[in-house]
Structures are given as C-alpha cells and as structure tokens.
Amino acid sequence: xxxxxxxxxxxAGPEPAVSTDDLTADLARGxxxxxxxxxxxxxxxxxxxxxxxxxxxxxxxxxTTSSPAPAVKPTVSPTTSATPxxxxxxxxxxxxxxxRQQDPRPIAPMxxxxxxxxxxxxxFPGPVTCTxxxxxxxxxxxxxxQELYDPKLKNPSPYRxxxxxxxxxxxxxxxxxxxxxxxxxxxxxxxxxGMERAGKNRAAIFAIKDSSGAGLPSEADVYVQQGxxxxxxxxxxxxxPLGWRTYPTLLKFAxxxxxx
Numbered sequence: 001x002x003x004x005x006x007x008x009x010x011x012a013g014p015e016p017a018v019s020t021d022d023l024t025a026d027l028a029r030g031x032x033x034x035x036x037x038x039x040x041x042x043x044x045x046x047x048x049x050x051x052x053x054x055x056x057x058x059x060x061x062x063x064t065t066s067s068p069a070p071a072v073k074p075t076v077s078p079t080t081s082a083t084p085x086x087x088x089x090x091x092x093x094x095x096x097x098x099x100r101q102q103d104p105r106p107i108a109p110m111x112x113x114x115x116x117x118x119x120x121x122x123x124f125p126g127p128v129t130c131t132x133x134x135x136x137x138x139x140x141x142x143x144x145x146q147e148l149y150d151p152k153l154k155n156p157s158p159y160r161x162x163x164x165x166x167x168x169x170x171x172x173x174x175x176x177x178x179x180x181x182x183x184x185x186x187x188x189x190x191x192x193x194g195m196e197r198a199g200k201n202r203a204a205i206f207a208i209k210d211s212s213g214a215g216l217p218s219e220a221d222v223y224v225q226q227g228x229x230x231x232x233x234x235x236x237x238x239x240x241p242l243g244w245r246t247y248p249t250l251l252k253f254a255x256x257x258x259x260x
Contacts, residue, residue: 091169092171092234093145093167093169094184094221094236095162096162096210097160097161097163097208100160103160105159106158107163108153108156108164108241111243114243114245115135115241115244116134116135118132119131119132120256123260124146126141126146126168127146128168128233128257128258129258130168130256130258133253134148134166134239134242136150136152137150137151139168145168148168148239149164149165153241163216164238165239166236167234167236169236170233170234171183171233171234173190174186179191179192190202194225196251198222198252198255199252201226202224203251205221205251206221207220208220208236216238216240217245218237218243218245218246219237220236221234221236221237222235222247222251222254224254226258233254233259235254
C-alpha cells in the first residue's frame, strides 16, 4: 500500500528554493511590523526601535518608578571592554563584571521595591553633579569617575564585584565622517546611535554583560549628550540594590546630571 505521506508529498510537489534575499526581505518586513505594533500600542509616548548596523536601541517613554514600564532592553549590545576601541580616543572606563565562574559569590540582592529618586541638594564631588539622587545613597570619587553607593551596605564583600554601585563619567564626541562618535560604537555617527531621550537630551543605552557574555539584570551604560554640545555624561548602572528593573528611572536620573 502506498504510504500516505508519500502521496501528500507527490501532490504538494517540490519545495521552492528560498534565497538569502528572500530571508533578508522577510526579516526586514518583520522588523517594520514590530515597529508599527510598538508605535500603535503606546499612548502619549513615542516608542520605536532603531536597528543600526546590528545594534538595537529601544526608545523609551518617560515613565516613573510608581508606574514602571515593561522591561525593554537593547536586543544586541557591543561587547563591554575595559580598553577604549582602537581609533577613538576615550578616557572612559568600562569595567567588565566577573562571571559566575570567575566569582562564585552571588550578585547583590535586588529589593522588592525600587529605590526612588529624590531631590539632591548637595553638589557631587567631581566634575558632574545631578539634581536627583537615589534615596539614601551617597557619592564619592573613584579615579576619574564618580561612584554612587549605598552607605547602608557596610560590607559588600559577600557579593560579586560590580553589582552594587553606579559610576558617572564625562566624555566628548570624537570627530568622524558624518558626525561625532562615541567609544562604544565608533563606526556609527552619534546622531544615528543616540535614538533615545533622557528628557530633552539625546541618549543611548547599552546593556552591560559579564566576562562570559551573559547579561545582568538592569545593568546598563547610558550615554547622554548635553544639549547640542559635544559633551556627554555616561551613567554606568551596576547597582542591583537600586531595583531599577526597567530603564525609564535610569534615564530620568541621567537626565538630571550635568557638568558643574
């Protein structure tokens, strides 16, 4: 007796060949459909995804900690490196958190409720200060950077390094064809990278990964341009104890920071 599957295969005929161009076109249509759905699903805020040279930057609306937005993260991020990329001058430090294999200690705990931002009345030590600060947190200098930390965490040694503080750094755009560049994506002009907004300022978010390439909850670098100038402030959030599971609170804090 002829097998039923063979009869169906004969009826259907051979499968058409699928070219690389077909797959690329399908992928492009899928990206456009996702962007349309995200834009249509928001009321009062523009939310779009920009895909530039394989790097996804998600534009977030200005949500508050009382009504957290869904956790939207960059789909792909450049590899975090402690050494500036060749060809782009930068004094920025991008310390890489150790993996679980390198440091078996647990990451610092994340609270049930996020730490809220409050008005800051004391200028930070160092070149950058902010009008907002995580409630109960303090600031100190650390090399060329400024470090935000929780004074209540008297002994952080039980926790893995780079999981309980936040860094502030200052930098400038490096001249390049088509516009200034930043160290994280030196091959793309800043105006194509900074697709998010921190208040009225152009911004970009990059997920921070540990030394094994694994992402860490809520850890991210935020680059914020200061108006129309070439100056930027970089906020590197390694602080799990802040409980900022989504990026709007981080963007709100970064928007409050400025040069003295």
